[in-house]
Amino acid sequence: MLRRRVIPCLDVADGRVVKGVRFIDIVDAGDPPELAEHYAREGADEIVFLDIAATPAGRGTLLAVVEATARRAFVPLTVGGGVRSVREMRDVLRAGADKVSLNTAAVEDPSLVARCAVRFGRQAVVVAIDARRRPTDGAGDEPSWEVVVNGGRRPTGGDVLGWAERAVELGAGELLVTSMDRDGTRAGFDTELLRSVAARVEVPVIASGGAAGPDDFVAAVRDGDADAVLAASVFHRGTCSIATVKRAMADAGLPVRLVDGRAA
Amino acid sequence: MSDPVVASRGSTPRPRIAVVDYGAGNLVSIEQALLAVGAVPVMAASREAIEGADGLVVPGVGAAAPAMARLGRHGLIGPIRRWVAAGRPFLGICLGLQLLFERSDEDGATTLGLIPGHAARLVGAPTLPHIGWNQVERQRDHPLFEGIRDGADFYFVHSYAGVPDPLVASEILLAETEHGERFTSAIARGWTMGVQFHPERSGEDGLRLLANFAAIAAAQAGPSAGSGEPLQVHAIAGV
Numbered sequence: 001m002l003r004r005r006v007i008p009c010l011d012v013a014d015g016r017v018v019k020g021v022r023f024i025d026i027v028d029a030g031d032p033p034e035l036a037e038h039y040a041r042e043g044a045d046e047i048v049f050l051d052i053a054a055t056p057a058g059r060g061t062l063l064a065v066v067e068a069t070a071r072r073a074f075v076p077l078t079v080g081g082g083v084r085s086v087r088e089m090r091d092v093l094r095a096g097a098d099k100v101s102l103n104t105a106a107v108e109d110p111s112l113v114a115r116c117a118v119r120f121g122r123q124a125v126v127v128a129i130d131a132r133r134r135p136t137d138g139a140g141d142e143p144s145w146e147v148v149v150n151g152g153r154r155p156t157g158g159d160v161l162g163w164a165e166r167a168v169e170l171g172a173g174e175l176l177v178t179s180m181d182r183d184g185t186r187a188g189f190d191t192e193l194l195r196s197v198a199a200r201v202e203v204p205v206i207a208s209g210g211a212a213g214p215d216d217f218v219a220a221v222r223d224g225d226a227d228a229v230l231a232a233s234v235f236h237r238g239t240c241s242i243a244t245v246k247r248a249m250a251d252a253g254l255p256v257r258l259v260d261g262r263a264a
Numbered sequence: 265m266s267d268p269v270v271a272s273r274g275s276t277p278r279p280r281i282a283v284v285d286y287g288a289g290n291l292v293s294i295e296q297a298l299l300a301v302g303a304v305p306v307m308a309a310s311r312e313a314i315e316g317a318d319g320l321v322v323p324g325v326g327a328a329a330p331a332m333a334r335l336g337r338h339g340l341i342g343p344i345r346r347w348v349a350a351g352r353p354f355l356g357i358c359l360g361l362q363l364l365f366e367r368s369d370e371d372g373a374t375t376l377g378l379i380p381g382h383a384a385r386l387v388g389a390p391t392l393p394h395i396g397w398n399q400v401e402r403q404r405d406h407p408l409f410e411g412i413r414d415g416a417d418f419y420f421v422h423s424y425a426g427v428p429d430p431l432v433a434s435e436i437l438l439a440e441t442e443h444g445e446r447f448t449s450a451i452a453r454g455w456t457m458g459v460q461f462h463p464e465r466s467g468e469d470g471l472r473l474l475a476n477f478a479a480i481a482a483a484q485a486g487p488s489a490g491s492g493e494p495l496q497v498h499a500i501a502g503v
Contacts, residue, residue: 002390002443003397003417040467045397045419071296076419076465096292098421098465120289121326123393123421173393173421204391227391257397257417 003257005045005228008235013053015061033068040073042242043259054082063095070096101126104149117171127172131160132180152180168201182210194224214248279482282308282317286334297464301475311343319481324359328368353455353481361458380429388444393423416469418461
């Protein structure tokens, strides 16, 4: 049976791991390859790097970090941030990444998703969607979310559920859905958002934004119907370990790959 | 990794494993994983680079037609066919396994045709692509899985899988995995082996499997190995 994945996310800038709280207050938290290996040993099912600086000058540094990581951690590696072309995606894959996540560039030019999927296969293309909940007037309104880009700074007016469907039609093999309302708040995942997206697409949905403790991961899968759950600061700050999260998921009856090799 | 798994034992020389490089994305992981298990990986983009190797790995992700076209451009289809026909140690990974069959439903591509059957979309899958760790349930013992617990988790990323022709299915089926309906996750015919998952991304068990492949390649690398003489195709002990 397919396991639900637990994925630590390493926000990287200039070759170092950082984590923005609501993308403003940045705290340095370590060396990417070393952290990746640590998490892989702890049972991380995948590693995600987000290049939050994503400057042309930092590109070479990022590729070196990707390769160093691929040589130390034998689990899948996804890289996002600043990839705007098929050629840039090729460079990141050749450096040792298995998947690339596209966000702002895909919103600005949806054909990029299709071109990358044709060239590298849809399994290598993750579309990351940053979602902000729209205010509702009355209690009976259906909830809706707006796509925001540029690290959450720029609203697009686009509807998250529509974009999710479109991205999958274009060739996204996975969706990484981040609640910008919850990101950095430790208020738990927006399970309503996750469930709404998961109901619209057949590709796996990765939950992101708001994790505070093991129960939140359980809720993202059980209530949000997420296939995988991603978090950053709760792991980097040692609030909880990959192992305790997986144990909580196993105890809740969710299928996970346990670190000692025995499955739930 | 904490418990290195090493292919070469005693005075056995480190086996040279050619990894076919046809522009199919990440080869760093497979190269590093082979290094980690004591093999000598050789990235091979030409016929010349394959010759002299003890084992051949064809990795690959994505669709079959562009992959076949790229193999063709590099002049690698003939050398791969001859390698497999000679019964030399071969490991197809993911798309590299699917290419062993005759065709792919994904884009109608004609593939290597070395094993009767085709690649078809997973049936009844709750999510597609099938991405993540899943259990590999063995249907028989094989040296490729030596030391690996039955039902161990490996990392998958795919939407299509090989469907062996019923006439050969019982002979070649090595393992199955469930995602919707059960599908073929590993095959072996003689020393022609294929896995639908990614051992290079599957932690310790993945390294163990690659170490087993390297050990098979090392054991087969005798005086006759480089001559192109056909080895006994069905010579696996205990199968």
